[in-house]
Each structure stands twice: as C-alpha cells, then as structure tokens.
Amino acid sequence: MTERISHHIPDALMASYVAGTLPKPFALVVATHVSMCDSCRANYLAHQAAGGAVLENIAEEPLSGDLRDRVLGALDDAIDLDDPETDETPRDGIYPGPVMAALKGKAPRWKSIGGGVRQCIVDMGREGSARLLHIPAGRPVPEHSHGGLELTLVLQGGFSDTTGHFDVGDVEIANDELEHIPTADPGDDCICLAATDAPLRFSGLVPRILQPLFAI
CATH class of the missing domain: 2.60.120.10 (Jelly Rolls)
Known part of the structure; x- marks a missing residue:
C-alpha cells in the first residue's frame, strides 16, 4: 500500500503530533496515516528521536515535594491510544488499528x-x-x-x-x-x-x- 501513497503528513503537523500538541481529531488522522505509510512512520520516529535528544540536553530542575503523589494519582487517569507505536488494536478490513480503537472495536454506525x-x-x-x-x-x-x-x-x-x-x-x-x-x-x-x-x-x-x- 505504501508505494501508492503520494500525499503525506507535512513536517509541521508531524512535529505537533509527536509533541502531543495536535488536537485529538487531527491526531487520529495522523496516527492512522502513519500506521499505513512507511515513509511517514520513519518521519514520525525521526521526530521522536529528535525530541528525545532535546530532552537529554535540558538542564535538570529540582522536583516539587508532591511530585510522587501526583504521579501515583495520575495512574488511574484514562489513556488515549492514538500513538501508532503503542496502539495494538487490530485492523478490521479497511479500518486500521487507530480507527478501530476510536470505534471501540465495533463496526461503524452509518x-x-x-x-x-x-x-x-x-x-x-x-x-x-x-x-x-x-x-x-x-x-x-x-x-x-x-x-x-x-x-x-x-x-x-x-x-x-x-x-x-x-x-x-x-x-x-x-x-x-x-x-x-x-x-x-x-x-x-x-x-x-x-x-x-x-x-x-x-x-x-x-x-x-x-x-x-x-x-x-
């Protein structure tokens, strides 16, 4: 399928998606496209690696005293699986994993x-x-x-x-x-x-x- 794809995700949108700042509806489209396109998956991974390198070079900051409590409290929060690397929802016919996750594993209700x-x-x-x-x-x-x-x-x-x-x-x-x-x-x-x-x-x-x- 990848060799037929000629219209891809622009770099600015990909960077926003990797940074977690892209609105959820657009993030779903990007995640779905990345799951279908080898070229954009490589670009996605490159942005992730670049982001990791930036984090490694950020100066350390002192942590607040209540950080442990806030982190433990967040463990119960719901998680959105819109990341093509972590979303393991299987493809159903024409619907890739990110779409099936958004549909909660059910067929579309047209x-x-x-x-x-x-x-x-x-x-x-x-x-x-x-x-x-x-x-x-x-x-x-x-x-x-x-x-x-x-x-x-x-x-x-x-x-x-x-x-x-x-x-x-x-x-x-x-x-x-x-x-x-x-x-x-x-x-x-x-x-x-x-x-x-x-x-x-x-x-x-x-x-x-x-x-x-x-x-x-």
Missing part, C-alpha cells in the same frame, strides 16, 4: 446525510470532530469551503478535486482558502476519515439548511 453519502462520527469535542465518510462511487460531495483546517485520509477507493487525486493512504489538507467538490472515483465506494476544527461552509442552500442536523 447515518445518511443525503445524496447517498453516509457518515459515522467517531470523535467530537471542543477541539473539533473526526468522522468516517462513505461516498458512493462516482458521486460528488456538495461544493464547500472550510472555516478552519480539514484533514481527509482515504481508507478505501479514492477521490479527486481541484487539487488532484487522492488514493488509499493519501491525506488531503484543506484550509479556509480551498473551495472544492470532492468526487469519488468510479469502482469502489470511497471511505475516508476526515477531521475538522470548524464547520464546513457549503455553497448550496440545502446543505446549509441540513448542516446543523449532521454536525458537519
């Missing part, structure tokens, strides 16, 4: 959002949302622009828009300057993992009316 397109929201919070999109082969998504950043990772099939073609494993990075009509390839239906930090801006009246119902 809901129609019109035009034959279906979605399954896998994460939603103050930082944004991540969802699976199922787009019938040959069908377009309504024309839209973006209120912020959108990462879209192809898991099955593919799609094209004004920026090019995206195959399995490819990531499209869209910002508020891009207005497009992603159209699924003929053949297999297109299934994507998409993450946003702001609502989309649809051009058509009907999508705008329905948008609040589908939290897009």
Whole structure:
C-alpha cells in the first residue's frame, strides 16, 4: 500500500503530533496515516528521536515535594491510544488499528446525510470532530469551503478535486482558502476519515439548511 501513497503528513503537523500538541481529531488522522505509510512512520520516529535528544540536553530542575503523589494519582487517569507505536488494536478490513480503537472495536454506525453519502462520527469535542465518510462511487460531495483546517485520509477507493487525486493512504489538507467538490472515483465506494476544527461552509442552500442536523 505504501508505494501508492503520494500525499503525506507535512513536517509541521508531524512535529505537533509527536509533541502531543495536535488536537485529538487531527491526531487520529495522523496516527492512522502513519500506521499505513512507511515513509511517514520513519518521519514520525525521526521526530521522536529528535525530541528525545532535546530532552537529554535540558538542564535538570529540582522536583516539587508532591511530585510522587501526583504521579501515583495520575495512574488511574484514562489513556488515549492514538500513538501508532503503542496502539495494538487490530485492523478490521479497511479500518486500521487507530480507527478501530476510536470505534471501540465495533463496526461503524452509518447515518445518511443525503445524496447517498453516509457518515459515522467517531470523535467530537471542543477541539473539533473526526468522522468516517462513505461516498458512493462516482458521486460528488456538495461544493464547500472550510472555516478552519480539514484533514481527509482515504481508507478505501479514492477521490479527486481541484487539487488532484487522492488514493488509499493519501491525506488531503484543506484550509479556509480551498473551495472544492470532492468526487469519488468510479469502482469502489470511497471511505475516508476526515477531521475538522470548524464547520464546513457549503455553497448550496440545502446543505446549509441540513448542516446543523449532521454536525458537519
């Protein structure tokens, strides 16, 4: 699969992911892509190694007296397995381990959002949302622009828009300057993992009316 991937995670996003500062919805997309792409996995490991070297050269600081109690207290906190190195959730068909972990090991629960397109929201919070999109082969998504950043990772099939073609494993990075009509390839239906930090801006009246119902 890796040899077909031509759209990768930019270095700045990878650095933010490794540092733990990337919002959770985007971190899920990055973790999933890294699990599919040897090139980005190597980049991920390089960033980890660079971060470790920086830590080794930081001057020691005195520890507070309550550090031991705070560390022991944190052992009961929930852990998010969005790291491709630690996430051991098995792949289920087209869904890599990080996606299956977000789905809690269950099959997606699809809901129609019109035009034959279906979605399954896998994460939603103050930082944004991540969802699976199922787009019938040959069908377009309504024309839209973006209120912020959108990462879209192809898991099955593919799609094209004004920026090019995206195959399995490819990531499209869209910002508020891009207005497009992603159209699924003929053949297999297109299934994507998409993450946003702001609502989309649809051009058509009907999508705008329905948008609040589908939290897009």
